[in-house]
Structures are given as C-alpha cells and as structure tokens.
Amino acid sequence: MRLTPVGKRDRRLLLELTPMVDIVFLLIIFFMVTSEFARDARADVELPRLAGEQLEQSEEAGLFINIDEAGNIVLSTSEDPISMDELAKRVRLHVAGEETPRVTVRADRQGPMKVFNEVIRVLDEAGVSSARIATEVPR
Template sequence: MRRLREKKDSRVDLDISPLIDVVFLLLIFFMVTTSFTKDMKLDLERPGAKSQIAAPAKALRVYIDQAERVYVDELPVKTWMLESRVREQLSGLADPTVLVVADRSIPAQTLIEVIDRCRLAGAAHVGVITQQEEG
C-alpha cells in the first residue's frame, strides 16, 4: 500500500509589520524635518518707523532710483551683476553690512530682489534706510 504524502505548503509567510514600522518612521522623520526649514523673512524698517537705529558708517550702500536702476557705492550695476559686485565689496569687511537706499516709488518686488541678492552675496545684515542721512 502506498502512503499518501502530505503536501507541505511551500509558501513562506512574510511578516511585513517591521517594513510598515520603518515606512511610518521615515514618514514622521520627513514631516518633522521639513517643518524646521527656515523661511526667508524680510525685516524691513518702513518709513515713519518709531524705532530708529543709526546707520553704520562702514556699511556698503546699495541705491535704487525711480527708474529701478541699481548703484553700489554710486557706481551703476545691472541687477544680475549685483550679487558678485556686493560680494567683492564685502570681502574685506569684518562686519558685512549692506544698507539699501530705495526710492519710495519702486515696486516691492524690486526691493525684495535687491535684498535677496545682497544676502546671497554674504551680507550678514541688510537694512533699508528710511530717512535722509545727514552729512
């Protein structure tokens, strides 16, 4: 008499709960780390501000006139060249500070672009002059 062999189940059970745990841990990690990214915020002194600080004498001045032309220490500069020119001027300064002197009629986008380019050039402090300087 022949014996019937029991068929062994060749299927292997794979426990995926550790995989799910790892996926959720990665998801939580990425959610937490993306919430800590620093937003670029502009701290601008607006005309008529109640608190005023005297402008440092050794700060680099960037001027924007009514026609949206940009000048670095009274030398005309194209907007796309501003970052490299500011980087050159700030290279020898111990405290790299840039002061933007802008006309009231320029669009806010132009002012923001100039401030961003100054920060990308390595300026530690970027300010906007709100009143006429003496001297």
C-alpha cells in the same frame, strides 16, 4: 623827533594772520571734499517716510545700494545704473574679508518691490545677514 626812549623795543603786537588763513582754507577744502564724497554714494531718491529705529549710536553705513523709482540700481551718483549680475559681483567684493559686512539699501518709496526683493536675494546669497534700509525721518 624820537619819542620812544633809546634802547626800548617796540612793543606793538603784530598779529601774524597767514597761518590762520591757511588753516581756515584747509578746513573749508576738507569739509567740501568730504561732503562731496558722502553725497556721491547717496542718489536722489524719495525714501520711505518712517521714523526708523531711532538708535542713538551711529554706525558705519558700508556699501550703499540705491534703487530709484524706475527700479534702476545705482551704487554711486557718478556711475551709471548697474545690472543685478554686476551688483552681485560688487556685493561679493565688498563682503569678502569683512566679518560683519554692512550694506545700506536706499530704495525709493514708490520703487518696484520686485527689484528690492531681488537685491535682498543677492545680499542673502553673498552672506549679508542683515540689511539696513534707509528711511526719511518725518519732520
């Protein structure tokens, strides 16, 4: 028996979920990929436990130079440690053409000052006038 009057359209709302599912998965993939990239440049080092400058505005970090406890210099977790000469080349490449080159040094708090000082000399020779030194904000 037909209960709907003849000529009247079915007004039940059909929710189309496919585009929403597509967008949700695209967003998930986007965040997973970007978080991997961000993690790649930050080696696992114990940063000095200091409050830092506590500036409100965030700035582009630029090139990351990680110095671990043993004094190894690592630019990316997917790469092997590099020598001071190789670092000088990479810094020069990064600095070339940049008006205000940005470099962040992530040095282990127990790391050797000798290597840190050499890295600072390399930066100075390449024309970097100000280095960002990463700290871990105490909770």
